[in-house]
Every structure is written in C-alpha cells, then in structure tokens.
Amino acid sequence: MTAKLLLVDDEPGVREAVSAYLEDSGFEVTAVANAQAALEYLETHVPDVIITDIMMPQMDGYAFLETVRQQPHLSHIPVIFLTARGMTRDRIQGYDAGCDAYLAKPFDPDELVAIIKNLLRRQAAARDEAEPNLAELAQQIAELRAMLVQQGKRHPTAPPIQLDLTPREASVLQLVVKGLMNKEIASQLNTSVRNIEKYVSRLFVKTGTSSRTELVRFALEHGLAD
Known part of the structure; x- marks a missing residue:
C-alpha cells in the first residue's frame, strides 16, 4: 500500500521540489500552502506522515502540531519539521513541541526519504504490538x-x-x-x-x-x- 504524505509549506518552490522527489520515491503526496489548508484536509483524510514548515503565516508549525496532537484520530501521525531554522535551540524546541523528526533546510532529499521510511516502520511495528491476539x-x-x-x-x-x-x-x-x-x-x-x-x-x-x-x-x- 502506498504511503500517503501531507506536505505543508508556504514556499511554492519547496512544495513543488519536495513533492516531486517524494512522488518519485514512491509516495503519494498532497501539498498545501499553509496550516489552515492542512487542517481542512485532515478533516476528511488521515495521512501516514505529515511534513511541515515551522515559519508560516497565520498559524506556525508549532501551533499546527499542537492542534493535530489534540485530535484523537490524528494524534498518532508522525510529524516531521522541515524548516530553515536549524540551530540547536530550534531543534530542541521542535522536539519539545512533539515533532518526530527535525530536518533543517537545505537538506538532502535522500535523508528525508530515509526519515519517512523509518517513521513508517516504527508506526507499523507499533500497530502490530497494539493489535490484540x-x-x-x-x-x-x-x-x-x-x-x-x-x-x-x-x-x-x-x-x-x-x-x-x-x-x-x-x-x-x-x-x-x-x-x-x-x-x-x-x-x-x-x-x-x-x-x-x-x-x-x-x-x-x-x-x-x-x-x-x-x-x-x-x-x-x-x-x-x-
């Protein structure tokens, strides 16, 4: 089954480039320009992984992540911060906020693919353990x-x-x-x-x-x- 990814980034060039690479890597990608559009998408869809920028207008990545984590049917979804804020203190803040992975721009797209695959494996293992006999x-x-x-x-x-x-x-x-x-x-x-x-x-x-x-x-x- 093809893994479904939600990409949230307000930069059109980033959305297009990252979406194209991830699709070429075998994923199904939905890309949106801001957190509000992402929340509207999540009302009817449950992706396997969310990849989001932090610095976005109206609602930043931290507020978006908090909103996702508050919803029971979405709280289990792994969230990757993909952002230009790459200082150590920024990474610490991201992990404290509850993200599952933090990748600073510019980044190696192969590393992003490896992170996604690792998170998907962890999710699958957790589901198998949670399934009762x-x-x-x-x-x-x-x-x-x-x-x-x-x-x-x-x-x-x-x-x-x-x-x-x-x-x-x-x-x-x-x-x-x-x-x-x-x-x-x-x-x-x-x-x-x-x-x-x-x-x-x-x-x-x-x-x-x-x-x-x-x-x-x-x-x-x-x-x-x-």
Whole structure:
C-alpha cells in the first residue's frame, strides 16, 4: 500500500521540489500552502506522515502540531519539521513541541526519504504490538456475551443509548463486536486499515471507552450490537 504524505509549506518552490522527489520515491503526496489548508484536509483524510514548515503565516508549525496532537484520530501521525531554522535551540524546541523528526533546510532529499521510511516502520511495528491476539479477543467477547446474557443485560428493558454514529462507524462497531481485527474489517468494508483505525478511535471517544474489550462490553450492554 502506498504511503500517503501531507506536505505543508508556504514556499511554492519547496512544495513543488519536495513533492516531486517524494512522488518519485514512491509516495503519494498532497501539498498545501499553509496550516489552515492542512487542517481542512485532515478533516476528511488521515495521512501516514505529515511534513511541515515551522515559519508560516497565520498559524506556525508549532501551533499546527499542537492542534493535530489534540485530535484523537490524528494524534498518532508522525510529524516531521522541515524548516530553515536549524540551530540547536530550534531543534530542541521542535522536539519539545512533539515533532518526530527535525530536518533543517537545505537538506538532502535522500535523508528525508530515509526519515519517512523509518517513521513508517516504527508506526507499523507499533500497530502490530497494539493489535490484540485474535484468539484472546474472541474468547473475551464470548465471555462478555455469556455474562451479559446471564445477567439479563443483553437486551435491556431501558431504551438503548443513543449515539450519533455514522453508518460507517456503526458498521465498524458491529465487526469489532464480532472479534475482527482492523485488517479484516478494512478488507470487508473495502477501505484502508488507517481509515479503520480512525473509526475505532472515534468509537472510543463517543463511547468513553479506551480498549476494544471495553468497546465490545459497552456495545453489548447498551444494545448497540447483536
């Protein structure tokens, strides 16, 4: 699967040159001129890596990074600062702000590609570690179902809780309750694993849960799943 990159830089020449090199390196690149345009893009897209300048009009890179980190479905995205501010104190400020990598202009484009690939490998490894064991999760769901049936909570007499779920979020919830992993859900719904991660994160927020097991329990207890 081709990695999707978001490039944010107010210099047209930099955007064109960096985009062209990254596309030639096998990435899919969306380039925008400022942080506001980037935030609008992020409302409907979740890239694999964000590359952003720091010194930009209206909203600088630090404020943009802070805004991204505050959104649950975006907070995991690696962010690279690509900037002319290359002093040691600037790098320290960048890392303190929460960037994952800092590359000063002028830079070697091959180094940027190497950084992106390294961040993507780290993200993939983190996702693999975070994925629960399928057999264990299936057992947990079976135990939850049995417990709720015994307690008479599977079909509560009180009206089911009303959540503002989109049709896609509801579909993802049903498949999570069945014990499917993100890759399997993505395959069934014909979308990307990244999109499924986004939907699961939104479900955590809307249900006030923090794990798949808690999410399944919540859905069964409140009549949100069969």
